[in-house]
Amino acid sequence: MEHIVIVGGGLAAHQSARSLLQARPDARVSMVSAEHHRPYDRPHLSKGFLAGDDVEPQLLAGADIHAHARLKLLHGRRAEAIDRTAARIRLDNGEALGYDRLILATGSRVRQLPADQVRAPVHYLRTFDEALAIRAKLVEGAAVVIVGGGFIGLEVAAAARQRGCRVTVIEPRQHLLARTGSAALSQWIEALHRAHGVDIQLGTQVLNIGQADGGKARVDTSAGAILADIVIVGIGVQPNVELAAGCGLSVDDGILVDVACTTSDPGIFAAGEVTRYPVAHLGVTTRSESWSAASDQGCVAGRAAAGETDATYSEMPWLWSDQYHSSVQCIGLTHLACTYSFIGEPGSAQWLALGWSGQSQLVCAIAANRGRDLSAIRRALKRNEALPDVYLSTIASAVANPF
Template sequence: MEQFVIIGGGAAAHQAARSLLQAKPQARLAMVSQEPQLPYDRPHLSKGFLTGDSLSPAMLGGHELYGEPRVEWLGGASVGEIDRDNARVHLGSGAALAYDKLIIATGSRARRLPSEVARAPVHYLRTFEDALALRSQLVSEARVVIIGGGFIGLEVAAAARQRGCRVTVIEAQAHLLARTGCAALSHWAQALHVENGVEVQLQAQVAAIEPGPLGKARVQTSAGPVLADVVVVGIGVQANAELAQACGLDVADGIVVDRACATRDPAIFAAGEVTCYPVTHLGVRTRSESWTAAGEQGSVAGRAAAGDAAAAYGEMPWLWSDQYSSTLQCLGLPQLAGKYAYLGDVHAGQWLALGWDDEDRLVCAIAANRNRDISAIRRAIKRNEPLAELYASALVSAQRTTGERTPARRVV
């Protein structure tokens, strides 16, 4: 009987397990996860979990699987080495597991501040334990300083405001959500948070976080000191790709895989946030910090490892973020966009930005509270349908809407 091993216990690993066992019901599967909990909904940690009072994470559907005799769930265990020559993984405990096929779904970890900068305790948010610890500090009137104005930082800001905290976001760049490179999104996010009572400091470098008076932390920034009861650091993530690198797989900001989530070792697949995968629509590679991409790649990896030659991942990157009562979505790769057309009013609550690169290819769509538009664009891209019909009339009005650049061009 074929033996499969999955390293990881997140969305990618979970979907890999489900699709693998669906494709090969007789397979035997061992799943090794550093986290003790069965796979849970990580995006919920910075949203409903922080504003709610649940004492357990929201589990992913289908976790009954881990009670089945064909599945060995090894929660709270860590793989320390992949021995490709002998097709085994070695656990931190000293135990070894043999595999016929291996799926690496080790995700990412929160990027940490150097210890010489973080001299007082700070919070990061990646795991259920992180969220539990952070939530216990988000009490009314607590002064919360969030370092990093990316998606996680802003979701924490929104949740902290909803819990009655006084919130300051400190961002080193000139804009919030700067990594997306979409000015409209940055302006909209800033307005949204300022309207909700968040103080936003831009272009502020954090020099040190040190113990302050009365048990507070003093955050020393280039704009001056800020006292905090709670400091949250959201400065990005680092792919857990070291295992793959150490065993000689190709790694370039993530484990390099093809459309079938295959690495260059035919016995090893990888899926989710740890991978650097081809975005076939745009002819580039990327690593996505996206829940949907992780799950979908997991499904593909599971099927491919089970021998399904048709398994392939061909989606555009897509992620969403909930802040207060707004949902924003980002489809594609905004970092490739040189120009945008805006539909709707960027200064109002609902808008859609379509971005093109220098070769006039549609490379991204970003939306606030226009979920149906993003769904329609996703569907059209998936079916290789032209978007012109969907947006022809809307583009005419785009010429009259706000936004720094509204090129008069046909939607491709």
């Protein structure tokens, strides 16, 4: 019986296992996961979980596969090296695991502040256990300092406000959500958080985080010192590429894969946040930090490893974020947008921005409380169809992004 090994215990690994078990009734599958929990939903951790009172992780749909007779789960186990010549991986307990085919779904880890800046406990948010530890400190009246004004930091800020904490967000750049590169979105999200009482300090550098009296942390910044009951850092992630790089697979800020999720070794596939994959119709590659990419690409990697040749993934990245009672969705590659056209006033409660390349090609769309539009655009892009007229006609009014 062929043995297919998946390294990873997140969404991409889970979806790979599901599609593999379905596509190959004659194969056995092993999943090596450094996590101690069964695969769970990460987006919930920075939203409903922090704001609510769940005590267990929200398991992914189809969690029942983990009782499948042909699936062996190795929890709390880390793959340390891949020997491609012998077709086996070495685990952290010294055991070797042979494979016929291998799927790497090792995801990302949080980027950390430089060690010499941190002399007091700080929190990062990637796992269920980290979310639990953060929530325990989000008590009414607590002073919360969040370092980083990206999606995760702002979702934590919203949850902390909902729990009655006093919240300060420190962002070194002049804009929130700076990585999306959209002035309209940055200004809108800033206004939303200020309206909910968040103190936002833009253009501010963290210099040092030290201990203060009474168990508090003292955050020294370029704009002065802040005392905090809890410091949460959300300054991005880096892909876990070391396993792939260590065995000579092609890596460039992500494991390089083709549309069939195949790495530079035809017997090794990769899926999810750890990959850099081609966005076919734009002729570029990207690494997507989004739930939908991990889910869809995971399915494709599973089918490809099962020997199916018609499964492909080459979509524009798509992600959503819920903050307070608002929802933001982004699709595409915002850094390729030269001009934006709008449906709805960007400062209002609901608007849609369409980002166009220099060649008038739609390269991204951003929706504030207009998820239905984004779904229509996403569907058209997925099917390679022309956009509905209502969107195309806005291009005549496109203006340059002020950033």
